[in-house]
Amino acid sequence: MDEKAIETGLLQKNEKALEEAIHHYSPLVATIINNISNGSLTTEDIEEVLSDVFITLWNNSEKITEGKLKGYICCVAKTRAINKLSSVKHNLVNIDDYDPEDDFSIEDETEIKDINQELKEMITTIKEPDKEILMRYYYYYQSAPKIASAMGFTVDTIKYRLKRTRNLLKQKLTERGFSL
Numbered sequence: 001m002d003e004k005a006i007e008t009g010l011l012q013k014n015e016k017a018l019e020e021a022i023h024h025y026s027p028l029v030a031t032i033i034n035n036i037s038n039g040s041l042t043t044e045d046i047e048e049v050l051s052d053v054f055i056t057l058w059n060n061s062e063k064i065t066e067g068k069l070k071g072y073i074c075c076v077a078k079t080r081a082i083n084k085l086s087s088v089k090h091n092l093v094n095i096d097d098y099d100p101e102d103d104f105s106i107e108d109e110t111e112i113k114d115i116n117q118e119l120k121e122m123i124t125t126i127k128e129p130d131k132e133i134l135m136r137y138y139y140y141y142q143s144a145p146k147i148a149s150a151m152g153f154t155v156d157t158i159k160y161r162l163k164r165t166r167n168l169l170k171q172k173l174t175e176r177g178f179s180l
Contacts, residue, residue: 035141
């Protein structure tokens with residue numbers, strides 16, 4: 001089944017389509033979870049997150065934008081992995097380390113959402129291969145050496161391109177009135 005057929009099947013609540021999605025996207029989801037957790041999650045935690053991703057896919061198949069199945073799955077995987085990692089780390093936090101001054105205000109949260117929206121729009125304008133490098137590093141949590149190996153660049157080239165792209169994005173955000 002291709003992505004379009006899987007999307008259609010999921011919308012029709014076809015279990016075969018879910019099985020195909022699991023078969024096709026599990027390696028990608030596992031890679032995202034492993035890259036985010038960086039060895040901090042147990043095998044059971046990783047399996048739980050993997051299952052949660054596909055349960056979420058099944059339960060929310062109507063929310064998938066046509067042609068965006070892979071992106072949707074990646075976003076869910078990223079969110080679920082971060083949440084799991086946070087809950088595991090939260091259990092290890094010492095209450096004495098909590099500082100109420102560290103809490104974000106509603107204004108801070110709103111500005112973060114605005115910045116994220118601007119960044120999403122700006123990323124669409126970045127030319128290749130810088131866009132792919134940025135996506136691999138920040139969205140798929142791949143290390144610079146792993147990206148370099150996959151894309152045929154040196155590690156220093158990847159780091160330089162990331163730095164240059166970050167500076168460009170920062171400059172554009174500053175020009176649009178965001179304080180960073």
